[in-house]
Amino acid sequence: MKKENLVKKVLVGMSGGVDSTVSALLLKEQGYDVEGLYMKLHSKPGYHEINQARAQKAADFVGIKLHVLDLQDTFNREVFQPFIDTYAEGKTPNPCALCNRSLKFGEMVKFADKIGADYIATGHYIKTDGKYFYEADDDTKDQSYFLFYVDRTILPRLLFPLGERKKSDIKKLAASIEGLESFASQGESSEICFVDTTYTDLLKDYVEVDKMGEVLDKDGNVVGEHKGYMHYTIGKRKGFTVRGAHDPHYVLSIDAEKNRIVVGKKEDLACSSVVLNNLNLYTDEKEFDTTVKLRYRTRAVPCHVKVKENKAYVTLKESVFGVATGQAAVFYDDKKLIGGGWIEEN
Numbered sequence: 001m002k003k004e005n006l007v008k009k010v011l012v013g014m015s016g017g018v019d020s021t022v023s024a025l026l027l028k029e030q031g032y033d034v035e036g037l038y039m040k041l042h043s044k045p046g047y048h049e050i051n052q053a054r055a056q057k058a059a060d061f062v063g064i065k066l067h068v069l070d071l072q073d074t075f076n077r078e079v080f081q082p083f084i085d086t087y088a089e090g091k092t093p094n095p096c097a098l099c100n101r102s103l104k105f106g107e108m109v110k111f112a113d114k115i116g117a118d119y120i121a122t123g124h125y126i127k128t129d130g131k132y133f134y135e136a137d138d139d140t141k142d143q144s145y146f147l148f149y150v151d152r153t154i155l156p157r158l159l160f161p162l163g164e165r166k167k168s169d170i171k172k173l174a175a176s177i178e179g180l181e182s183f184a185s186q187g188e189s190s191e192i193c194f195v196d197t198t199y200t201d202l203l204k205d206y207v208e209v210d211k212m213g214e215v216l217d218k219d220g221n222v223v224g225e226h227k228g229y230m231h232y233t234i235g236k237r238k239g240f241t242v243r244g245a246h247d248p249h250y251v252l253s254i255d256a257e258k259n260r261i262v263v264g265k266k267e268d269l270a271c272s273s274v275v276l277n278n279l280n281l282y283t284d285e286k287e288f289d290t291t292v293k294l295r296y297r298t299r300a301v302p303c304h305v306k307v308k309e310n311k312a313y314v315t316l317k318e319s320v321f322g323v324a325t326g327q328a329a330v331f332y333d334d335k336k337l338i339g340g341g342w343i344e345e346n
């Protein structure tokens with residue numbers, strides 16, 4: 001019997017953080033032929049110098065080769081520009097889901113093919129059986145919501161060494177290994193990797209954010225002023241004036257063209273149905289009952305789904321407050337992720 005094909009090759013995405021470092025180490029210990037990849041994604045000044053060096057240090061420690069790919073143009077086209085455009089349209093973007101599809105589980109897969117890697121691994125907290133994704137065991141770290149848009153054909157090639165582990169244990173493990181202590185103590189990466197402070201600070205370099213406009217009530221009466229529509233997301237209740245208001249008011253809708261926001265009471269935010277576009281489903285069923293998360297870190301609510309021509313018509317069985325167009329709607333059958341789409345209207 002031939003022996004040379006028995007050891008499987010894994011390409012692991014290495015960001016220089018503790019999660020991907022420990023992932024590479026675990027895969028190596030499991031006997032895989034491991035190589036690492038550092039991707040230059042966004043163009044935040046000074047970022048890659050620090051993180052590429054950390055990834056190299058991690059690769060050296062684990063004893064694996066580290067490849068480096070400059071994907072800044074692709075990232076800019078597929079993730080960053082849509083992020084700016086979506087805010088400019090008065091919607092709320094989800095850049096991580098786009099990055100996961102195009103870059104981390106898109107470009108990275110192409111690179112894995114180039115070097116003949118059987119599998120692709122990352123330090124994401126999520127699980128897969130090759131057919132579906134499942135929520136991670138550490139529900140405080142679960143990242144499945146952001147992976148709903150990953151192409152189903154590559155699931156059989158994905159490995160997530162941390163899916164059944166707790167973040168706190170990963171840090172403890174790194175802290176206990178001589179040479180990896182510094183990975184355990186370095187700061188957590190921010191929620192959106194290319195945003196340093198606030199998203200509006202970043203947007204200001206590309207579009208006119210601070211442009212005062214009118215606040216309207218549901219009947220179209222002008223009742224106050226706002227700082228510029230891009231400052232707001234559906235459901236936000238601060239940062240605008242409403243004359244004579246005693247109760248809190250919430251943003252109900254955003255009109256980018258007229259630079260207006262419409263505000264109302266909490267009950268006016270209640271949403272009972274959504275339409276999704278650009279679906280990515282891991283099931284072939286066209287009509288089903290399931291649960292849906294309409295933003296990250298919220299409870300999934302029961303719903304009925306009808307799929308027609310790459311759109312999903314979702315009837316919510318409980319009202320959800322503060323549903324933003326542009327965000328991801330992700331379907332879960334208990335812990336199993338069965339796909340999702342982008343909120344077009346509600």
Ligand SMILES: Nc1ncnc2c1ncn2[C@@H]1O[C@H](COP(=O)(O)OP(=O)(O)OP(=O)(O)O)[C@@H](O)[C@H]1O
Pocket residue numbers: 012013014015016017018019020021037038039040041104121122123124188189193
């Ligand atoms: N620039 C990059 N190059 C290669 N892989 C990356 C890069 N950024 C992230 N990844 C991969 O995606 C995974 C999840 O990325 P995320 O940005 O959520 O980081 P994280 O949870 O802080 O993980 P880490 O501690 O490894 O940075 C990482 O663990 C890593 O495997």
